[in-house]
Amino acid sequence: METAVDMQVTLQVSTDWLFQLIWILAFIFIWVYGQKIQTILTLKEIEGSLSRLKNMRDRGRQTVISTIKEIGKPAEDPTPRVDRLLEHVDIEPVSLDPTGIIRRLEHIIDVRDFRLKEEVRQMAPQADETQINNLTNVLEAALALNHVYKVVRHYYLMGKKTLSFYVILQIQMLLPLIMRESEAFANALKAFTLGQPIGDGAGALVAARLMHGNEKRLIAQDTIVSETQIEGRKAYVIKAKGPGGNVGKPGEAIKQILEEEEGKVALIIMIDAAQKLEGEKAGEVAEGVGVAIGGPGVDKYKVEEIATKYKVPLSAILIKESIEDVVSTMRKEIVDGAEEAIDRIKRIIRESTKEGDIVIIAGVGNTIGIAQ
Amino acid sequence: MGEREPRRTPIFFMSVIIFMLIMSLAALLLAIEAYLVQGKLEIINIILSASALFLATYMFIQIRRRSISLGFETLKVSTIIQCLKCDYRNVREFEKGDYILRDAGSCPKCGGTLIIHSIFRESKEKD
């Protein structure tokens, strides 16, 4: 009896000891291979995001193809052409010698836009101008999704090959932001195919409201201007030509008008959507000075140049929205923000100009789903 | 490089989780045995068991969470139609071909021109 208990105790002690050893070994293993494990875990996380990105990319490609087939009624299958366009690359102008870089950049952007529209036109012969513009926007969103997917995949595969924590860290740090932007583009696909107004069109909406019912003329490529009276001042209102997806050339338009009026303009007001900071409300309106035009900077440069030449004050009205809102269907708050922006414009005009003065009001942004 | 599908089965992690669970169980058994046979409470084994169990569940949740696929939400988009002359106003669902400032027929109240005043989506997210 006693020996049995003794035996049990010895057994107990030896298994105890064995388990302690296994635990210690496990801790040593984690201590030595901790970073590798961390790396593999991070890779897994990126893998999940990557498959979501692939999902979105495929959806984008499919949307482009089906929309072209539906609207354009092409004679041949557009798939190979779409696949070729999704791999489209833009090469930035050389910046070693910055003289005239804006002009060179503008040229490249013009050629690119023209090429993309031309390709869409050939793929969708039955589509009208508005539909061509909207289709080009769909294509652009799909292109962006494809590009993002490929860059993330590049870092993922590089990380997998090298198992280097620092290669993976680079992409992991940016991944939450990349995913937010990609999801915005994935949502944009639907807005673009249906021709719904998007958050970026807040400025265009303001201009559309101001020029509604007045005569319009084309002043620059895809850009229209309308003369109207606001608070007893003569106002030139500028926006991109809708309702197709266009951003137009607000910079060129402002330049043209200033030259037509020989610089006798009392004020330039520009309205644009701006990215809000976390914590700010969507649709909030802010005022400032300077040129409120996003994008590659060509239009911004033109307005700054010409306004400086004629010493015209520049006023900016910004409608705040998050990165997701910019390319997805316009939110109610942004529509309300546009109404508030109109009141602000009137107040600024009253406060800083005299009756009989000339003012220029430019609504900047993609005018998809917004006519005039 | 061709298209490479990201792997979906995390075999490595499943084996780590299973190892942790076995270790946890073993530590727990040891603790129980020690309590029953010797009547003493082995705090170390209990803590080891609990932490291994916690780590295993944590890893499992992590893996599960990542494999949830993303559902594209369909957004409700409304179109507001307004009369230019009177206060007639009508809200309906967005239809293909709608755009802001498009003519939308004549007003049933006064016969004036109807236009699409705005198109927007109702958003659930709060700022």
Ligand SMILES: [Zn+2]
């Ligand atoms: Zn009416």
